[in-house]
Amino acid sequence: MKPAAFDYARAATIPEAVAAMRDGARPLAGGQSLGPMLNLRLARPGKLVDIKRAEGMRGVALSASTARLGAALTHAEIEDRRVEDVTRGLLPHVARGIAYRAVRNRGTLGGSLCHADPAADWVTTMTGLGATMIAQGPAGERAIAAENFMLGAFTNALAEDEMLAAVEIPRLSPAARWGYAKINRKTGEFAMAIGLVILDGPWARVVAGAVEAPPALLPRAAAALLAGETSDLDAELAERLPHLSPADRKLRAVSLRRAIAMLSEAR
Amino acid sequence: MDGDGGGAGIGARVLRKEDARHLAGRGQFTADLRFPGMQDVAFLRSPVAHARVGARRASGDVLFLDDLTGVADIVTRSSIPGYKLAPWPVMARDRVRYVGEIVAMAVAANRAAAEDLAEQAEVEFEPLPPVASCDAGRAEGAALxxxxxxxxxxxxxxxxxxxxxxxxxxxxxxxxxxxxxRQVMHPMEGKGVVAYWDHRAGMLVVHTSTQVPHLIRSGLAEVLGIPQAQVRVAAPDVGGGFGYKCLLQPEEILVSWLALTRKAAFRWIEDRREHLVAGANARQHHYTLTAYANEQGRLLGLDAQIEVDTGAYSVWPFTAVLEAAQAGGNLPGPYDFRAYRAEVFSVATNKPPFAPYRGVARPGVCFAIELTIDAIAKAVGREACDVRAENLVPGSAMPYVNVTNKHYDSGDYPASLATVREQIGLDAFRAGPARDEKGRYLGIGFATYTEQSAHNTKVFAAWGLPLVPGYDQAHVKLTPDGALEIRAGIHTIGQGLETTLAQIGHSMTGVPFENIRVTLGDTATTPYSTGAYASRGIVMSGGAVSRAGEVLAGRIKAIAAHLLQTEPDAIEFREGRIHAGNASLDYADVGRAWYLRPEQLPEQVNTAGLEVTEGYKPATDNGVFSYASHAAKIAVDPETGIVEILDYVIAEDCGRMVNPMIVEGQTYGGAAQGVGTALFEESPYDDQGQPLASTLIDYILPGPTEIPAFRISHTETLSPHTAHGIKGVGEGGAIAPPAVIVNAINDALATLGARITQIPATPERILAAIAEAQA
Amino acid sequence: MISAPLAVTLTVNGQRRQLLAEPRTQLADLLREQLNLTGTHLGCEQGVCGACTVLIDGVPQRSCISYAVDCDGAEITTIEGFDADPTMATLRQNFSAHHALQCGFCTPGMLVTARDIVLRLGEVPEARVREELSGNICRCTGYVGIVGAVCATARGCTPQESAAPIAAAALAAPAVAAPVENAAPRAAQPLKGGNSLTETIAIAAPPEQVWEAMGDLPALAACLPGAEITEVDGEAIKGRMKVALGPIKVAFAGTGTVRLDAATRSGVLRGAGRDGGTGSSAEGELGFALAPSATGTPGGTDVAITLQWRLTGALAQFGRSGLVADLVRRLAQQFAANLQARLAGEAPPAQPAPLNLFQLLWAALRARFGR
Known part of the structure; x- marks a missing residue:
């Protein structure tokens, strides 16, 4: 099970990476999702360009309201809080649940987001946080809201010559609370359902993840949460996830209710 | 002698001789072997389940069946009346019959390049209607x-x-x-073979990851049409077998053919996708059962229809119908009843051939009979554990011949059930809450089973196999410096025979455990054994080592007595030395006398010296029956369908334990595979015969968080038939968990009226059962 | 095709090595085949089983889904490189004492992971040890001895100091993304069974006009980018269809047939094609029927589409390909939007989205109409 032949180059800078992509190279970050597909010969790129070592791809920059994380930071670096956490522990918690430690040591935040597997953790988390994706292309930087980044299973909003350079994550306030409930059969395996709830003062978000499509924001549930009311989660899920069977929707409702229940737990 | 272990003999919990090299990363598996000029082989495999194969074209070093000379099909005969032959071409001839069947073989300097060649080959497939299930295969007008x-x-x-x-x-x-x-076995090391031509010996040398090197030699010689003396088969370290590696495989033949005809070295290492889609298929049964009982739940009779989704061909040498024989023969389990009817259909389907996986049919039959016992208990409104206990063959009835003529030799089955009932805390559980603080439903399940082990000539002859096991042989030798060499044709595949055979050798001869070396699994250096399968190794090869060791001990005593100027009867082996009264010798003194100082030998010395080869099989070779009861406490999340195993206890009896640590390891490992069978593992096919799981993301193998911390207890009821009272234990652990866990799930879900009768009991199936019950 | 080998410099078990490797060479294969460090085992090459785990720059990683050239400059430690490591020495003793190995195949990767657990976390509860070990599969031991050995080794240990935090710079101005549209997406129809899809597209034009428009094949084709028709002969067509599922890009070349019934304004087309790269094949059947709209615009048209498709070969056997359903849904939606735009006299917007199997069938339709 060895890959079909491909060429490889390492980009020292983001413009160099973008130039390679313009010439048809596909980006390689940690390769933890791409690798299996290469080995299975399902993915057959002519050329890969390593973008994870490009200057700035592992940077961290902080402002009063956000943290900007380079796309090539690894899950493990987030898990270990080597990257300053501005999310009251949400990012490290999510990171620890991604696959296995050996994968987290190489797999990157940006790579996972771009791979856009519906069942993966970061797409749901970033949607819940209202994060902003910073893309770099020939024309320079472009900001894309997380909820517009994943278009569908394995499909993101980047053009062929664009790459994800960083993710900007809004700071949660010290009073913020969150619940993240992932249902899966086996530790580290793909989720059957993800429920994410974030409550931060006057701001709340409720997201159903792992829905075989981009994660679904549930604004009515969020509004109800802020008002201290219970919402008709099932009805909203039925509207938002009509492609799922009732049983599959029920599982997402379970994950959401569990995430909501986590809010009241001491943190 | 027996028991004179000095802390390392039979019964001692000694650490394994195998460990050091593996812990250092210096084990030597097939893929680790290096020969000059070795080339890699990759196969083009059929993407369709059933098709006529038309024109074939390729460039580079790619071979099709017509390019091979002198290779016969794999033909697995059976003497069972009505059995039909399914000759298996080593590569596709005019038809392919499963996805993954070999169509072409590519050879290149490395595996990646060989895969490049293989995928460029062009083959025309003219589709035929696929038979993707037993139902489809038995349907009126089904494609054949x-x-x-x-x-x-x-x-x-x-x-x-x-x-x-x-x-x-x-x-x-x-x-x-x-x-x-349907399951796939998944030893962590897949199949692999390296073959080359030894010009000096004039011999084909095949290093293959196998449980049965001597059988493979016979099989290769037959298919390649060369004398057995021209073939050496040697098994290096084998990374798990579980039954997959006791078969002669097309890849083994093809790589050997390359070495034979091109007189060079070739290697094929199975990858995980090949393993998942093309090999190691097992377990897929369907049962339609009617059980009859009295008002107390006493089982009176069982009427069964069993279908085995057997795949396309018959594996050599175990045939496509071993599973059926085991299923029909073992369904009655450890239960005492006399009215039994079973019809077993071994259905050919467009899937890879069925192989005998750890437990062979018994995880399925145990699942079936144990669910039946629980269903009877429910029907009569009694505690399932009580009903089970009353139906088991009682210890007082031993030895007991059951309705299918299984000779249960010894043991107390109800006592083992009582043990796990106590350990799992059934009575306290029944008095406690039915749900936990998370709202999960709690349940306890039980199963008791027998593990026919070391069944031999009589049984395999009745099963019609082309090769019937007989006497297993072992060779023991005292070296000039007083060490003991043991050679046996069986192979160690993780079960620790380098350690346990040394323990037996130590018990028989007194040679210090650390001075004993065990060499296994090489037709050039070890005496004949049919190999490691059917939980037979420790009984058969252990028996042979015991017998050879006993003979050697007599010869050592004769020489030692002469050196010590006493009678052989006065000699004792103790603390690693040879004693007579206050005088003592080192084993090296005896070795030196025979090899280097023959002038010291007695005049009537046995001229066979300090080397002994002996064969062994139990006088009664119907098999000896290990047995166990398992119990589990589980929690079912009714919202997600996820099952957590809260506690799992095992009370097992495998006769005399040569090494309790290894018995436990075998049992835990088997039970972990059983948990996989119960909850996770499934190789689904669509209605076109396409396998839908080609990665370990699709096919879930349980990891450390899915496997419980098993608790185990032992009893030792010695077999009356075997050397030292030993019984086999390699497969047993895998038999009970599906039954135990699903009985526990059904116990938990009883209040909801839901019942599971299908494994694996996935979250989807559990949720569907709950939804159905509530509808 | 063989890509030129590249120079790779690695420090392996303390020794600097200058090597050549094809870009596709897995780190594990480089270690095993070029350096003869065969203690690193390949168990799945899918990143799941953990047998190939080695240290790359001091932390455990999979050497099957790390490529040698992508490790250029790294320090690698394999199981053969721990002979002077005291933690590994204790682990080895405990693995033997707890019977934590049987066949030994998973053992090297298991030890590399176990050492990381002991050093990184120190003594932690058994449940945490199990969680941390979950990326390494053992098929022999049931994990009893492994968990016991790791717990015994970690007993009394405190976590080693973690690596330094990654220095943060000041971020002047946060980025601003375009505002989020919170409108609910168009409802898609549920999948029926694994491999079939029913979709009804409401189009605001009468059936006669839609039928006619669908006959204007080149224009219809523009609604679904990516397909290429190479030959049309009566009801038979030949063509190519490019499909993308994330990094998996497939080009099915194949043939199809189309049967249309103008009286009922319905049709069936069948297509089949093969992708040389993955060795996968696709075949499918598409039925469609136009009817006066029941739910949409009065006087409009409902296009009822039933689609069945079947994959064969590697693509079918790759589990995540179940997600192809999501692509099919999105394509159906795009197609509807574009067709509607076309009927309204607008040029279909450019569609950057990848094609899929659904489009294979529509490509066949397009070809038929193009006669």
Whole structure:
């Protein structure tokens, strides 16, 4: 099970990476999702360009309201809080649940987001946080809201010559609370359902993840949460996830209710 | 001698001789072997389940069947009446019959380049209607895999001791429909073979990851049409077998053919996708059961229809119908009843051939009979554990011949059940809450089983196999410096025979454990054994080592007595030395006398010296029956369908334990595979015969968080038939978990009226069962 | 095709090595085949089983889904490189004492992971040890001895100091993304069974006009980018269809047939094609029927589409390909939007989205109409 032949180059800078992509190279970050597909010969790129070592791809920059994380930071670096956490522990918690430690040591935040597997953790988390994706292309930087980044299973909003350079994550306030409930059969395996709830003062978000499509924001549930009311989660899920069977929707409702229940737990 | 272990003999919990090299990363598996000029082989495999194969084209070093000379099909004969032959071409001839069947072989300097060549080959497939299930195979007008058969049945077998009288009169009747998924075995090391031509010896040398090197030699010689003396088969370190590696495989033949004809070195290492889609298929049974009982739940009779989704061909040498024989023969389990009828259909399907996986049919039959016992208990409104206990063959009835003529040699089955009942805390559980603080439903399940082990000539002859095991042989030798060499043709595949055979050797000869070396699994250096399967190694090869060791001990004593100027009867082996009264010798003194200082030998010394080869099989070789009861406490999340195993206890009896640590390791490992069978593992196919799991993301192997911390207890009821009272234990652990866990799930879900009769009990199936019950 | 080998410099078990490797060479294969460090085992090459785990720059990683050239400059430690490591020495003793190995195949990767657990976390509860070990599969031991050995080794240990935090710079101005549209997406129809899809597209034009428009094949084709028709002969067509599922890009070349019934304004087309790269094949059947709209615009048209498709070969056997359903849904939606736009006299917007199997069938339709 060895890959079909491909060429490889390492980009020292983001413009160099973008130039390679313009010439048809596909980006390689940690390769933890791409690798299996290469080995299975399902993915057959002519050329890969390593973008994870490009200057700035592992940077961290902080402002009063956000943290900007380079796309090539690894899950493990987030898990270990080597990257300053501005999310009251949400990012490290999510990171620890991604696959296995050996994968987290190489797999990157940006790579996972771009791979856009519906069942993966970061797409749901970033949607819940209202994060902003910073893309770099020939024309320079472009900001894309997380909820517009994943278009569908394995499909993101980047053009062929664009790459994800960083993710900007809004700071949660010290009073913020969150619940993240992932249902899966086996530790580290793909989720059957993800429920994410974030409550931060006057701001709340409720997201159903792992829905075989981009994660679904549930604004009515969020509004109800802020008002201290219970919402008709099932009805909203039925509207938002009509492609799922009732049983599959029920599982997402379970994950959401569990995430909501986590809010009241001491943190 | 027996028991004079000095802390390392039979019964001692000694650490393994195998460990050091593996811990250092210096084990030597097939893929680790290096020979000059070795080339890699990759295969082009059929993407379709059933097709006529038309034109074939390729460039580079790619071979099709027509390019091979002198290679016969794999033909697995059986003496069972009605069994149909399914010759298996080593590469596709005019038809392919499963996805993954080999169509072309590519050779290149490395694996990646060989895969490049293989995928560039062009082959025309003209699709034929696929047979993707037993139902499809048995349907009126079904497409035929082997048109000359007239149907799709390898065999339709029957057991019938008469059921009509019981059926007419029994007050309680229970019906069940039970399904077991197709599984793939997944030793962590897949299959692999390296072959080269030894010019000096004039011999084909095949290093292959196998449980049965001597059998493979016979098989290779037959298919390649060369004398057995021209073939050496040696098994290096084997990274798990579980049954997959006791078969002669097309890849083994093809790589050997390359070495034979090109007189160079070639290697093929199975990858995980090949393993998942093309090999190691097992377990897929379907049962339609009617059980009859009295008002107390006493099982009176069982009427069964069993279908085995056997795949396209018959594996060599175990045939496509070993599974059926085991299923029909073992379904009655450890239970005492006399009315039994079973019809078993071994259905040919467009899937990879069925192989004998750890437990061979018994995880399925145990699942079926144990669910039946629980269903009977429910029908009569009693505690399932009580009903189970009353139906088990009691210890007082031993030895007991059951309705299918299994000779249960010894043991107390109800006592083992009582042990796990106590340990799992059934009575306290029944008095406690039915749900936990998370709202999960709690349940306890039980199963008791027998593990026929070391069944031999009589049994395999009756199963019609082309090769019937007989005497297993071992060779022991005292070296000039007083060490003991043990050689046996069986192989160690993780079960620790380098350690346990040394323990037996130590018990028999007194040579210090650390001075004993065990060499296994090489036709050039070890005496004949049919190999490691059917939980037979420690009984058969252990028995042979015991017997050879006993003979050698006598010869050592004769020489030692002469050196010490006493009688052999006065000699004792103790603390690593040879004693007579206050005088003592080192083993090296005896070795030196025979090899280097023959002038010191007695005049009547046995001229065979300090080397002994002996064969062994138990006088009664119907098999000896290890047994165990398992119990589990589980929690079912009714919202997600996820099952957590909260506690799992095992009370096992495998006769005399040579090394309790290894017995436990075998049992835990088997039980972990059983948990996989129960909850996770499934190789689904679509209706076109496409396998849908080609990665370990699709096919879930349980990891450390899915496997419970097993608790185990032992009893030792010695077998009356075997050396030292030993019984086999390699497979048993895998047998009970599906039954135990699903019985526990059904216990938990009883209040919801839901019931699971299909494994694996996935979250989807559990949620569906709950939804159905609530509808 | 063989890509030129590249120079790779690695420090392996303390020794600097200058090597050549094809870009596709897995780190594990480089270690095993070029350096003869065969203690690193390949168990799945899918990143799941953990047998190939080695240290790359001091932390455990999979050497099957790390490529040698992508490790250029790294320090690698394999199981053969721990002979002077005291933690590994204790682990080895405990693995033997707890019977934590049987066949030994998973053992090297298991030890590399176990050492990381002991050093990184120190003594932690058994449940945490199990969680941390979950990326390494053992098929022999049931994990009893492994968990016991790791717990015994970690007993009394405190976590080693973690690596330094990654220095943060000041971020002047946060980025602003375009505002989020919170409108609910168009409802898609549920999948029926694994491999079939029913979709009804409401189009605001009468059936006669839609039928006619669908006959204007080149224009219809523009609604679904990516397909290429190479030959049309009566009801038979030949063509190519490019499909993308994330990094998996497939080009099915194949043939199809189309049967249309103008009286009922319905049709069936069948297509089949093969992708040389993955060795996968696709075949499918598409039925469609136009009817006066029941739910949409009065006087409009409902296009009822039933689609069945079947994959064969590697693509079918790759589990995540179940997600192809999501692509099919999105394509159906795009197609509807574009067709509607076309009927309204607008040029279909450019569609950057990848094609899929659904489009294979529509490509066949397009070809038929193009006669």
């Amino acid at each position: 895999l082997h048109p000359e058969w007239g149907d799709n049945l390898f065999l339709h077998s029957r057991f019938d001791s008469g059921i009509e009288a019981v059926a007419a009169s029994a007050p309680v009747k229970v019906e069940l429909d039970i399904t077991c998924a």
